[in-house]
Amino acid sequence: GDSVTQTEGLVTLTKGLPVMLNCTYQTTYSPFLFWYVQHLNEAPKLLLKSSTDNKRTEHQGFYATLHKSSSSFHLQKSSVQLSDSALYFCALSAPYGSSGNKLIFGIGTLLSVKP
Amino acid sequence: EAAVTQSPRSKVAVTGGKVTLSCHQTNNHDYMYWYRQDTGHGLRLIHYSYVADSTEKGDIPDGYKASRPSQENFSLILELASLSQTAVYFCASSPTNSGNTLYFGEGSRLIVV
Numbered sequence: 001g002d003s004v005t006q007t008e009g010l011v012t013l014t015k016g017l018p019v020m021l022n023c024t025y026q027t028t029y030s031p032f033l034f035w036y037v038q039h040l041n042e043a044p045k046l047l048l049k050s051s052t053d054n055k056r057t058e059h060q061g062f063y064a065t066l067h068k069s070s071s072s073f074h075l076q077k078s079s080v081q082l083s084d085s086a087l088y089f090c091a092l093s094a095p096y097g098s099s100g101n102k103l104i105f106g107i108g109t110l111l112s113v114k115p
Numbered sequence: 116e117a118a119v120t121q122s123p124r125s126k127v128a129v130t131g132g133k134v135t136l137s138c139h140q141t142n143n144h145d146y147m148y149w150y151r152q153d154t155g156h157g158l159r160l161i162h163y164s165y166v167a168d169s170t171e172k173g174d175i176p177d178g179y180k181a182s183r184p185s186q187e188n189f190s191l192i193l194e195l196a197s198l199s200q201t202a203v204y205f206c207a208s209s210p211t212n213s214g215n216t217l218y219f220g221e222g223s224r225l226i227v228v
Contacts, residue, residue: 009155019141037184041118043205043219044158089157102148103217114161 002094004028004105013080014077019034019110021075023064023090032075033066033073040088047075063098073096118142124177128227134193140190144181145210147189148217149173152203161204163224164189173210176222 003026014018016098018084025031026093038044048059050066050073057064064075118141129132138146146165149159149211160173162181170181178200180192203224207217 041221043221044217045219046216049216102160102163103158105150105158107155 001031002092002102002104003013003092004092004106006109008109009107010110010112012112012114015082018078019076019080019084019111021088021090021111023073023075023093023106025071025073025090027092027094029095030099031066031068031071031073033064034091034093035062035064035073035075035092036091036105037086037088038089038108044087044089080111080113082115084114085111087111119206119208119218121204121223123222123223124221126226128193128196128225129165130197130227131138134196134200134225134227136165136191136193136204136206136225138189138220139187139190140189140206140208140218141187141216142208142210144208144218145186146208147183148178148207149189150205150207151175152205158205161191187200193225196225198227201225201227202208206219 005024016084034049037047048057049112050057053068055082057082062077087108093101093102120139121139126132126212148163149161164170164183182190205222209215209217
């Protein structure tokens with residue numbers, strides 16, 4: 001069935017370093033992938049999304065490229081800041097029931113940025 | 116910006132008691148969702164609705180009911196709360212459910228004792 005895999009539960013980095021959070025997916029349909037970010041005690045918010053193969057999508061310094069050949073949608077940033085500390089979810093839009101699609105979320109990766 | 120509000124934001128309930136979590140959106144969105152968040156499981160879909168007076172089961176509906184009396188309101192009901200239902204619950208809305216952004220409320224933390 002449709003699924004999303006995030007392999008890192010916790011990533012700890014020093015401010016200013018680059019980061020890549022892994023996301024791979026499985027689906028038999030045309031993929032539509034999302035990254036959501038959740039800061040402590042806040043609601044998850046959309047960070048970026050894509051359904052276009054091999055096209056880089058960027059927002060707030062973060063970027064990701066959907067690669068259908070490897071079923072991946074890794075999230076990257078060239079220089080992390082303290083304010084980037086948060087829980088990051090990768091999600092896949094998949095057909096569901098008789099009423100369209102739903103989002104399937106990965107378990108999330110907690111990014112902790114140290115001074 | 117989209118506005119989804121949940122109440123209560125935090126609640127302690129006794130085992131076997133009834134709990135109602137409420138959600139209100141002012142976005143005029145057709146779709147509304149209830150998700151449960153647990154460490155190690157991410158966000159899992161409990162119930163959703165795409166029109167008033169109709170609800171659909173998600174992936175983990177057991178022990179939960181839902182009610183959508185109007186386009187703006189969507190409630191999650193735990194008739195007999197259990198310890199395993201201790202979690203953070205998020206309501207969300209979206210204009211459609213195909214490739215569109217979900218707008219989440221700020222969550223309701225439920226502790227069942």
